[in-house]
Amino acid sequence: MVQGVLTLHKAFDTMEAVSKICKPVLAPGAHFLMGDEAAAEGAIAAGCRFFAGYPITPASETMQHIVNRFRDVGGVFVQMEDEIGSISAMVGAAWAGAKSMTATSGPGLSLMMECVGYAAFTETPIVIVDIQRAGPATGQATRPGSGDIQQVKWGSHGDYQIIALSPWSIQEMYELTIEAFNLSERYRTPAFLLADEGVGHLREQVLIPETHVIWDRPYALGKPPFGEDALDGVPPMPKFGDGENLLVTGSTHDPWGYRKTQDSKVHHTLVHRLNRKVMDHADEIARVESYWMDDADIAVVAYGFTARAAYYAVKSFRDRERKVGLLRLITIWPLAERAVKEILGNTKHIVIPEMNLGQMAREIERLVDVQITRIAQVNGEVMTPTPILEALETCT
Amino acid sequence: MSEELLKYYRQEVFPTPFCPGCGHGILMGAIVRAIHDIDMPWESMLFASGIGCAAWIPSPHYKADTLHTLHGRPVAFATGAKLFNPNLNVVVISGDGDLAAIGGNHLIHAARRNIDMTVICANNQIYGMTGGQVAPTSDLGDTTVTTPWGNPEPPFDLSKLVAAAGASYVARYSVTQIHYLIKALKKALQTKGFSFVEVLSPCPTQYGKFRGIKAAQELYKDLKSRLVNQKDAQSMSRDVLRGKFATGEFVIS
Numbered sequence: 029m030v031q032g033v034l035t036l037h038k039a040f041d042t043m044e045a046v047s048k049i050c051k052p053v054l055a056p057g058a059h060f061l062m063g064d065e066a067a068a069e070g071a072i073a074a075g076c077r078f079f080a081g082y083p084i085t086p087a088s089e090t091m092q093h094i095v096n097r098f099r100d101v102g103g104v105f106v107q108m109e110d111e112i113g114s115i116s117a118m119v120g121a122a123w124a125g126a127k128s129m130t131a132t133s134g135p136g137l138s139l140m141m142e143c144v145g146y147a148a149f150t151e152t153p154i155v156i157v158d159i160q161r162a163g164p165a166t167g168q169a170t171r172p173g174s175g176d177i178q179q180v181k182w183g184s185h186g187d188y189q190i191i192a193l194s195p196w197s198i199q200e201m202y203e204l205t206i207e208a209f210n211l212s213e214r215y216r217t218p219a220f221l222l223a224d225e226g227v228g229h230l231r232e233q234v235l236i237p238e239t240h241v242i243w244d245r246p247y248a249l250g251k252p253p254f255g256e257d258a259l260d261g262v263p264p265m266p267k268f269g270d271g272e273n274l275l276v277t278g279s280t281h282d283p284w285g286y287r288k289t290q291d292s293k294v295h296h297t298l299v300h301r302l303n304r305k306v307m308d309h310a311d312e313i314a315r316v317e318s319y320w321m322d323d324a325d326i327a328v329v330a331y332g333f334t335a336r337a338a339y340y341a342v343k344s345f346r347d348r349e350r351k352v353g354l355l356r357l358i359t360i361w362p363l364a365e366r367a368v369k370e371i372l373g374n375t376k377h378i379v380i381p382e383m384n385l386g387q388m389a390r391e392i393e394r395l396v397d398v399q400i401t402r403i404a405q406v407n408g409e410v411m412t413p414t415p416i417l418e419a420l421e422t423c424t
Numbered sequence: 425m426s427e428e429l430l431k432y433y434r435q436e437v438f439p440t441p442f443c444p445g446c447g448h449g450i451l452m453g454a455i456v457r458a459i460h461d462i463d464m465p466w467e468s469m470l471f472a473s474g475i476g477c478a479a480w481i482p483s484p485h486y487k488a489d490t491l492h493t494l495h496g497r498p499v500a501f502a503t504g505a506k507l508f509n510p511n512l513n514v515v516v517i518s519g520d521g522d523l524a525a526i527g528g529n530h531l532i533h534a535a536r537r538n539i540d541m542t543v544i545c546a547n548n549q550i551y552g553m554t555g556g557q558v559a560p561t562s563d564l565g566d567t568t569v570t571t572p573w574g575n576p577e578p579p580f581d582l583s584k585l586v587a588a589a590g591a592s593y594v595a596r597y598s599v600t601q602i603h604y605l606i607k608a609l610k611k612a613l614q615t616k617g618f619s620f621v622e623v624l625s626p627c628p629t630q631y632g633k634f635r636g637i638k639a640a641q642e643l644y645k646d647l648k649s650r651l652v653n654q655k656d657a658q659s660m661s662r663d664v665l666r667g668k669f670a671t672g673e674f675v676i677s
Contacts, residue, residue, distance in 0.1 A: 077508075078504070078507070078508050080504060104507050104508050106503070106504075106507055108500065108503070108533075109529055109530065109533040110529065112497065112500070113497075113500040113503070113529070113530055113533070116493065116494070116497045116500035116501045116503075116504065116530075117500050117501065117503050117504030117507070118504055119493075119501055119504065120472070120491065120493075120500070120501035120502055120503065120504030120505035120506075120508075121504035121505060121507065121508040122504075123491065123505060124504070124505040124506075124508040124509040124512065125508065125509065126504075126508045128504070142494055143494060143497070146493070146494055267509075268470050268489040268491075268505060268509065268512055269467075269468070269470075269489070269509060269511065269512060271467055272489070273487050273488055273489060273490075274489045274490065274491075275483065275484055275490055275492075276490065276491045276492065277483060277490075277492035278492065278493065278494055279492065285484075286437070286484055287483075287484060287492075
């Protein structure tokens with residue numbers, strides 16, 4: 029089953045993140061996987077060799093799959109005492125040089141939030157797979173929801189940026205996990221795979237390509253690990269044991285990591301840079317996919333598993349000669365503001381189906397001055413085309 | 425501090441932020457002496473610490489890799505680093521509130537795992553940095569800012585707790601027992617498995633003040649009067665031992 033070798037090129041001593049072309053660990057070709065499993069395979073393909081996790085429905089399968097696969101590829105796995113321990117261990121391992129991952133759901137993500145802020149503030153790359161389920165609180169553990177769209181961005185205190193991607197297929201559970209690692213490494217910030225129980229527990233074919241690209245964090249010795257002359261730059265990240273005498277701290281710090289809890293200029297500069305390093309590159313980071321939008325008067329905006337139902341509904345309307353299009357958000361955060369405004373700006377009506385009470389709809393409402401119909405489905409079921417078709421009927 | 429030991433410190437950040445009379449300065453030096461005396465390679469060290477005065481012992485004073493984490497979590501962060509790079513010599517230095525209250529779960533699980541690291545708990549029986557709130561190590565009846573009518577709760581015996589959880593080496597000494605403290609630190613560092621050294625390190629600014637002991641010297645005398653050799657303590661009743669600390673080694677592997 030395991031063929032091909034992850035060829036690791038020598039990392040250059042450079043200020044920039046480095047990309048390299050790699051062969052996958054799974055044999056190229058077709059595989060039949062569950063969503064949770066595909067995320068684990070994507071992580072391994074991206075170079076993840078540290079996983080710390082805690083059981084939670086519906087994400088446990090990712091953990092169970094990776095513990096076995098790590099024996100094949102040589103990774104470090106630990107089941108920690110809780111989610112807080114898991115994300116803490118991930119950050120510690122990241123500073124020891126690891127690409128670290130965990131897999132959880134809404135309740136676990138809530139517990140991890142303090143450390144998400146720590147990872148953002150210390151510019152520690154980590155990847156969190158969130159297989160969302162119906163909430164709030166314990167909710168419906170085995171049923172889907174999209175309730176973490178805002179939590180993943182705002183869950184921790186203070187002003188910081190994260191990157192979140194939303195897969196709609198098992199193929200994307202694999203590919204977007206690789207992309208989450210790549211973005212996390214390039215921008216030294218936490219990245220999330222915002223999946224849901226619908227796509228997490230689904231089984232589909234995945235086509236593994238011959239090669240893929242992975243990115244490694246910028247790496248240099250003797251340079252400040254927490255500061256850049258560029259106001260939106262990403263500094264290099266050495267690791268423990270390199271002889272750098274690293275000063276990693278969650279307190280406000282200067283470019284070398286010295287605590288500066290009474291210095292206004294340092295705090296201002298750091299908070300701004302951490303936000304700008306992602307926001308100034310939002311157009312490069314944020315990806316969308318549009319279908320039939322060129323002449324569309326009506327648009328459906330959707331993401332994740334819901335986008336599959338949206339695609340079917342929009343295609344049905346197209347088949348009836350109606351000018352409807354679909355804008356699928358692949359990146360949830362940072363928002364694809366420019367693409368959204370450009371693509372939706374000339375429409376007359378937008379329909380936004382979500383498995384929550386309009387967590388993305390409120391963002392689109394803010395960005396475009398077009399009439400918006402929300403389909404807010406919070407019943408623990410995946411979206412079907414029916415409510416979308418009904419909403420589209422009322423649009424003309 | 426002798427000249428040859430100064431090389432382990434970032435002297436540019438001196439003076440330390442510790443209050444006059446704080447025990448942490450003594451502990452800071454004791455740890456450095458222990459590592460130096462056993463020839464543990466300084467470049468292999470990783471010092472993790474949480475939030476609180478004791479957590480500032482390694483960060484930023486030790487010229488080594490330091491990891492200043494979230495409150496209560498240094499043991500969990502350190503677990504990740506150690507698992508991914510077992511060549512690191514991992515030492516966690518933090519306070520009683522950080523390690524045993526908010527961090528209690530990580531502490532007992534790391535002891536249960538017997539992961540190869542040393543945890544040094546500076547126990548001053550109070551939350552010092554935040555202004556003197558009660559800690560799970562404060563004595564029954566102690567007056568603190570959050571127990572103004574006397575603490576209604578009894579304290580942990582931290583050494584017993586960690587010993588029961590599965591640690592390979594457990595010892596408790598006061599900063600007033602510097603010779604034995606350094607010996608214990610050396611043993612802890614050299615023990616393969618989870619080592620725990622509880623260090624009684626007084627806080628005159630908060631704890632002393634609330635106990636009505638104004639002068640730091642009096643607080644140290646008071647602490648010395650509350651120490652009992654752990655062998656003698658075994659034959660003493662709980663009533664007699666209340667408010668006292670049994671010092672010595674509890675688990676040796």
